[in-house]
Amino acid sequence: MKKPIRVLTKLLLITVFIISCNSKTEQKKSIAEAISVLPNATIKETIAYYYKLKEEYPTKYNFEKENELNTLGYQYLSNGKVSEAIEIFKLLVSEFPKSSNPYDSLGEAYKTAGNNELAIKNYEKSLALNSKNINAEDIINKLKYSKYDATRFGKKYKIKEYKDDLDELGRRLSEVNPNVYKFISKKDFWSAIESKKELITESTTFSDFLWYCSEIIANINCSHTSMGYFNQERKLIPIELRFPLEVKMINNKLYVSNSLINKEKVNLKDEIVAINGKSIEVIKLEIFKHISSQGNIETYKKNFLNAHSTSIIPYALGFPKSYNILLKGASNSIKLSPLKKYQNNFQKLPNYLCQETLCFNYSKDKKTAFITIRSFAYYGKRFKKFKAFIDNSFDSMAKMNIQNLVIDIRGNGGGPSDAGIYLLKYLSQTPFTYFSSSQFSESLNEIQPFSNNFKGTTYITMDGNGGSTTGHFMSLVKHLKLATLIGEELGSNQFCTGGQKRLRLPNTGIIYSVARNTYITTATSFPIDRGIMPDHEITQSIDDYVNDIDTVMGYTLSLLQKKDK
Structure with a gap:
């Protein structure tokens, strides 16, 4: 009896294999690829071909998945063919009218084309279909309210409108920011809102209310959650x-x-x-x-x-x-006499050799190199510029056999983590892991330093304006003991809630941004309520400020002189 069973088992396996092979051969083809092969076709002809294939071969091509046309539309968009992308996304919307994402994509294409009216219209449709579409809500607020009404200084709203906006502010802060109660208790947060409500009277002006809101937002101690850089108030x-x-x-x-x-x-x-x-x-x-x-x-x-x-x-x-x-x-x-005119220069930053965002210099004896990085904000295609600058700087240092490196990051408000990681790969001598917690899974992996990394002595000048990615970068610099830090307490550290969502209060129209993603580097031993601390705390005096003397860089140079003696 055993032999017939073995034969039957083989027949069943062969049958399963044949069915499996047939299922693979019957797999539907990509409709996006199919309509992309027409040589020299106009977008109108491409779309006509789509409908022809759908009518003649409804089961042969994948018409059911919206990502087919969505991906094709973004291919056009990334290649600068904005009008073609718009037509593909319009087709996508007509094919999937009850889905949120097609309207979001069409909105982006119209926004790229400069047609803000249609962009807003489609983003609003996307948001109506998916109330959790943070991207759509963010862009709607940016496009709709890009022009700020600066005439409302003394305007008065109804008491109920003010109070409703305070409730809305508290609700959105607590819903969007995952760490809203990290530095303040839930009880104290909501008590602060109630105390502001008690201050509101019929005489409360819009400017008064702005000041109340800024305190509520600042209570959660998140640098990425704010009303901007005092732009509305100013x-x-x-x-x-x-x-x-x-x-x-x-x-x-x-x-x-x-x-x-x-x-x-x-x-x-x-x-x-x-x-x-x-x-x-x-x-x-x-x-x-x-x-x-x-x-x-x-x-x-x-x-x-x-x-x-x-x-x-x-x-x-x-x-x-x-x-x-x-x-x-x-x-x-x-x-004091009142001002008649004023132009805010936002106070000059101290600088030693460079006022540009990215600079590379070196001393006359070619023993010391100076790299200035005023910003890590090189997103998308602009990252190539940052990468080229860093590569060229370290290549030049290697050729000159530079022994000392001074990196000036004062005034650096941050940017993408890619920039901080890339610079660390030139400074670290050992593999490192950048994030211990992040929405970007690739940043949780071990990172190998460059083989031509800098092996000399590194100094970094820093200040309280260093935020976001600068805090992440500097936390690892300190944790891995890669440099001597000089200046004042950094304005950030290894922990931050980033990825801002732009919101607007419904009655008063106040614009504010709320961070929605948590990022923590692997340098978790430092306190999260203090900035990365310098090894040498140096403060510029008022005399040095008025006389344009860079106290921090001067001290750094004195350390270099002592080292080289």
Whole structure:
């Protein structure tokens, strides 16, 4: 009986094999590939051919999967054939009218073509079909509200509209940001919102409400969740209400860095101890409550205040019509003249050899190279520029047999992780893993350093403006002990919530961004509420600032001199 069973088993296996082979031969062909083979066909002819094949061979080609046409549309778009892409996406929409993604793709094509009206229309259809389409909601807000109404400074909304917007703000912050309660308890977060509601009266203006909202957002201590770089507030404030001096906070003291219209009343470097009867400490604490930064990092807040002093001080003081300042050592206050015009230069960054975003220099003796990287923000195709700069810099260093490297990342607000990883591959001597937690799985793998990596001594100058990817990069630099760090506490660290979603409050129209993805490097031993700390903490004095002396770089050069002796 065993032999017939074995024969039957073989017959069954052969039958299964034949069925399997037949199923493979009957697999439907790609419709996208089929309509792409017509030589010199117009897009109109290509689409006509699509309908012809669908009518004559409805089961031969894959008409059921929307990604077929979607991929083809993006191929046209990436090749600069925007009008052709639009037609393919229009076909996609007509074939899959109840799906969200086709409208999202068509919206992107119209946006690329500069037709914002149709882009918004299709993104709104996509969002209606899928309320969780964050991309569509984000772009709708960017396109619809790109023009900011700067005339609403004193406008008053209804009390209910203000309160409803505060509830909406709290709801969206807590829904979108996965770490909203990382640095503040849920109870304290919602209590803060209720306390702001109690402040609202019929006299509350739009500018007052902006200030309330900025504090609510800053409460969660996330640098990627904010109302922007004070753009909305700055655009609103009338020129005559601005604080008529540029000031710089150094070691919790406030100094005049530009007298502006008050040159005859106030001197450069004068220390201000009070404004309109309020001490600088009280004003500082009020301002810091409204600046979004990572954890309890104050260096970023300080630099933010310095950059926006003429506009942020009025908000903190309730928009006084005049300003009286008390200087250190003086018994009487000085009444300042109001501004008649003003152009904000956002305070100059200290620089040693370069004011550009990317620079490569070297010393006369060719022992030391200087690389300036003011930004890691080289996304997409622009990454080639960053890669070429880094490659060329390290190639030049190898040819010159450079012994010391100084990397200046002051003012670097971050960018894609690719940039930080690429630079680390030239600095690290051993394999490393960049992220311990990230939405990008490839960043969780072990990364091999370049064979021609730099083997000399590295110094990095840093400041409180270093954010996002700069924090990730520097956390690994410190963790792997790749360089000596000089300057002030970095404005970021190994932990951040990034990937911003742009939102708008329904009644007041306030625009804000909320981070939605968690990124943590493998340098998890550092505290998440403080920035990466320097090995040598150096602060620029007001004298050095006014005289354009780069204190941090000067100290770095002194370390180099000691090393080479």
